[in-house]
Amino acid sequence: MSACYMLENCVRAPTAFGAPSHGDVLAQVLLYAPNVVGYFRLGLLVAGVGVACVSSNFELCWWLFFVNFILDGVDGALARRLNQTSSFGAFLDVIVDNASRGVLWTWAVPGPFGVLPPLMEMLTFVCTHKASGAQWRTGFFANAPWWVQMVMKNGFKTPPGIVAVIGLMGCPLWVWALKHLPNTVYSSLWVGAVTVAGRLLAFSVELWVLKRYMAMLLKEDSR
Known part of the structure; x- marks a missing residue:
């Protein structure tokens, strides 16, 4: 019996009283x-910064x-x-994601350009969750253009979605x-080509999200 299975039954089972x-x-x-995985990821983030x-x-x-990642x-x-979804877990996941990527961006790119990608990611999170809550993946993108839906479909489990996720994490x-590992496989051009393409695709979705959310706000104000 796996530890995860025992944990699941422990969580679900009512007490004897x-x-x-x-x-x-x-x-x-x-x-x-x-x-617990989220806590471990947070530890990896702290360890990575500390080692560097x-x-x-x-x-x-x-x-x-x-x-x-x-x-x-x-x-x-x-x-x-x-079946262990929770609002806290979703929040923890987003915080660790944005903190990890934000550290790398601001570390590698000086000035405001290093702040732009994590800022766009956080704004996208705020807009989608403010508008649709926990069902943001389906609710907010219900009437999105076909190319946005292709990225978001099945929880990013499409070729465009996978490329976008690779860009978000890998770019x-x-x-x-x-900057820190030049002339190595980690900074090779083929890795850059894939990850930059994916990040640009993700950026286009982020821009659409901001545009749609502002349109929703203006529509509410016009009533």
């Missing part, structure tokens, strides 16, 4: 397997961020597999590697 208390439920949510600042071992730092897909899969890592 009736329904679990609020504190018990809160503790269970905090220990959901996807949330203290030892300047940029290759190790790259791998810490790479594993961090790979685990971004693991927590979502665990949440669906174990800041590649740009960072250009």
Whole structure:
């Protein structure tokens, strides 16, 4: 019997004395397997920054961020597999994602240009969740253009969606590697071509989100 299976049944099972208390439920949510992965990812972020600042071992730092980004897909899969979705977990996932990518962008690109990508990501998160809440993937994009729907369809499980996710995760890592790991496979041109293309695709979706949300606000004001 796997640890995840035991955790799932532990969370779902009522106590012998009736329904679990609020504190018990809160503790269970905090220990959901996807949330534990989120804590580990946060630790990888802190470790990556620490390694780069203290030892300047940029290759190790790259791998810490790479594993961090790979685990971004693991927590979502665990949440669906174990039925352990939570508002806290969704928030934690977004915070770790944006913090990790934001650190790399601002680290690698000086000035306001390094702030733009994480700012766009956070604005997109705010707009979609403000408009559609937890159902943002379906509600907000219901009447989107075909190319936006192709990216978002089936939780990014389409060729355009996969390319966009690779761009979101990989482009800041590649740009960072250009500065700290030049002339290596980590900063190779073919990696850059794929990740930049994906990030531009994601950027086009972000622009559409902002445009649609502003149109929604103006429509409300005109009533």
